[in-house]
Amino acid sequence: xxxxxxxxxxxxxxxxxxxxxxxxxxxxxxxxxxxxxxxxxxxxxxxxxxxxxxxxxxxxxxxxxxxxxxxxxxxxxxxxxxxxxxxxxxxxxxxxxxxxxxxxxxxxxxxxxxxxxxxxxxxxxxxxxxxxxxxxxxxxx
Amino acid sequence: xxxxxxxxxxxxxxxxxxxxxxxxxxxxxxxxxxxxxxxxxxxxxxxxxxxxxxxxxxxxxxxxxxxxxxxxxxxxxxxxx
Numbered sequence: 196x197x198x199x200x201x202x203x204x205x206x207x208x209x210x211x212x213x214x215x216x217x218x219x220x221x222x223x224x225x226x227x228x229x230x231x232x233x234x235x236x237x238x239x240x241x242x243x244x245x246x247x248x249x250x251x252x253x254x255x256x257x258x259x260x261x262x263x264x265x266x267x268x269x270x271x272x273x274x275x276x277x278x279x280x281x282x283x284x285x286x287x288x289x290x291x292x293x294x295x296x297x298x299x300x301x302x303x304x305x306x307x308x309x310x311x312x313x314x315x316x317x318x319x320x321x322x323x324x325x326x327x328x329x330x331x332x333x334x335x336x
Numbered sequence: 337x338x339x340x341x342x343x344x345x346x347x348x349x350x351x352x353x354x355x356x357x358x359x360x361x362x363x364x365x366x367x368x369x370x371x372x373x374x375x376x377x378x379x380x381x382x383x384x385x386x387x388x389x390x391x392x393x394x395x396x397x398x399x400x401x402x403x404x405x406x407x408x409x410x411x412x413x414x415x416x417x
Contacts, residue, residue, distance in 0.1 A: 197370055263367035264383055265374060331379075 199266060202249045203273075203326035210320045213242035234305075243316065269329045277322030285314040341405045342381040346372070349394045349401060365389040 220236030255261045288310040292302050350356045358372045365386060374380035382390070391398040 197368065259363050260366055260368050263371050264386060265371045265380055266368065 197266070197330070198253050198255060198261065199270065199326055200330045201253050203323035203330075205249060205252070206246055206319055206323040207327065209243060209245050210316055210323075213240050214316070216242065237309075240312070240316075246319070269326060272329065273322045273325035276325040277318040280321035281314040281318035284317040285310055288313060340381050343378055343403045344375060345401055345403075346390065347376045349396065353394055361390070361393065364393050 217237050217239035220239050221233045222236070224236050225233035288306075292300065292306075296302065346361070350358070350361060358369050358376075362369045362372045366389070367386065371380060371382075375382055387398055387402055391401045394401060
């Protein structure tokens with residue numbers, strides 16, 4: 196199991212955990228306190244900050260070579276999938292309010308950083324899932 | 337066979353060269369052991385420079401290590417040669 200596989204697995208776990216926790220928190224706060232304060236549940240997305248620790252948690256693999264042409268190709272394809280997903284998510288996030296609220300509708304500017312964050316999270320998630328799928332079950336063994 | 341129709345005889349040539357390990361071959365050609373495993377399982381088609389490096393490690397031509405489609409290697413076509 197190589198370093199890229201371990202980092203991708205950790206990324207998927209952290210992002211999914213933070214999304215599930217923040218979604219649950221938003222729902223609970225919405226049911227208890229109403230829609231106005233439900234956004235506070237998104238604070239659980241801060242768990243994604245753990246991803247900054249990955250360079251320290253997973254050191255470079257031992258041996259002469261720890262990254263070769265296959266790893267670069269896998270990462271390139273995964274990055275492409277990640278950016279395509281982020282583009283799709285941000286496109287949908289921008290277009291759906293237009294169709295739901297209509298051309299004369301208004302939306303709070305608070306949505307803008309959320310759209311940006313959603314695009315980033317979807318990119319990281321899709322990138323990591325693509326890496327896991329390409330390396331297969333054994334993580335490149 | 338890989339998606340692009342490439343097969344190889346890396347495993348056979350490794351054993352013909354003093355039972356060279358996957359790690360030894362990987363170190364010689366400058367890739368990870370996982371890439372050698374993927375190539376031997378026909379899950380990864382190497383780049384042309386890497387294919388040349390592998391063939392030269394075995395002192396063979398590239399056609400003797402890598403085959404395209406259903407073709408056989410020159411050694412398989414002429415076993416006595």
